[in-house]
Amino acid sequence: MSKGLIVGIIIFSIIVIGGSYFLVSGDQKSASAIASYSVSDKARPKAEVKTTYYVLGKMKVSDEKSTEFTIKNSGQKPLQLSGISSSCNCTFAQVIIEGKESDLFGMHNVSEFAGEILPGKSGKIKVIYRPYIMPVYGPIEREVYVTTNDPENEKLVFKVKAIVN
Helix, strand or coil, X not given: CCHHHHHHHHHHHHHHHHHXXXXXXXXXXXXXXXXXXXXXXXXXXXXECCCXXXXXXXXXXXXXXXXXXXXXXXXXXXXXEEEEEECCCCEEEEEEECCEECCCECCCCCCCCEEEECCCCEEEEEEEECHHHCCCCEEEEEEEEEEECCCCCCEEEEEEEEEEC
């Protein structure tokens, strides 16, 4: 291998590793830094979700539709969201906390992302359905999965329904 190629590989590696660090800093933490609580802990996060189901309605296979679900932390410790994935390659999730949007998460994305909702604050899970990626027709139901550090709501499931024609 030439010296220039080796230097290029090293620079590329530094950029990728450095970029990964900045993606999980700030309001986001590494999934390995998830705080753990038990149900008996008085000071713990508490996820409140009013609805986990939304009907997108009729749509063409070439359309894209989305909706947002709100998660409120009514607990006393930060609520951490991680392990975000979906039930199909055509369905994506995005976390929105204090106006900051995460990357899109899908069925096969493996990420170290962990968003944090402070006590008394709310965040959103945006669910995006793109039937043109895996065309199906008729009634469909897709899901997005979110893991939390609330011991009473360790896994949240958000569902969307549509009729694709």
